[in-house]
Amino acid sequence: MTLDDIDRALLRAVAADADQSTTQLGQKLGLSQPATWRRLRRLQDAGVIAGRRLMLDAQKVGFGVTVFLGIKLATKGRVSLEDFERAVSGIAEVQSVEHVLGLYDYRLRVVARDLADFERVLRRRIMTLPGVGNVEANVLLSEERLAGPL
Structure with a gap:
């Protein structure tokens, strides 16, 4: 088009x-x-407009912590990327899943009520996903620019 x-x-x-x-x-x-x-x-x-989304203020709805996770799969051969993607997509706290090139295989944006809640999500939900190997967490301190128009 x-x-x-x-x-x-x-x-x-x-x-x-x-x-x-x-x-x-x-x-x-x-x-x-x-x-x-x-x-x-x-x-x-034509698919140029793919949809419309409501943007909520995470803080105001009770999610005070945002963490970016870099995830390196332990064994790509045993667990398919699709298996990991399907499993991680079922976790409500995971806001985005990005398959990336570089040190990690995936980058996740995870929200939680507080650090204790994030630890629970990490230990019980994310670390138990198929194929998860190394995980690196970066806590969001502030967001200066939100995603905007292309």
């Missing part, structure tokens, strides 16, 4: 605030509401 300047402006506007109505978006872009709706629908149907 080829994106024109209006498509790109529409994507920037939606990425900045996904709660805007098609009327509001159209006014910003100089389009009618139906034309804006059709463009949004076309972008969704």
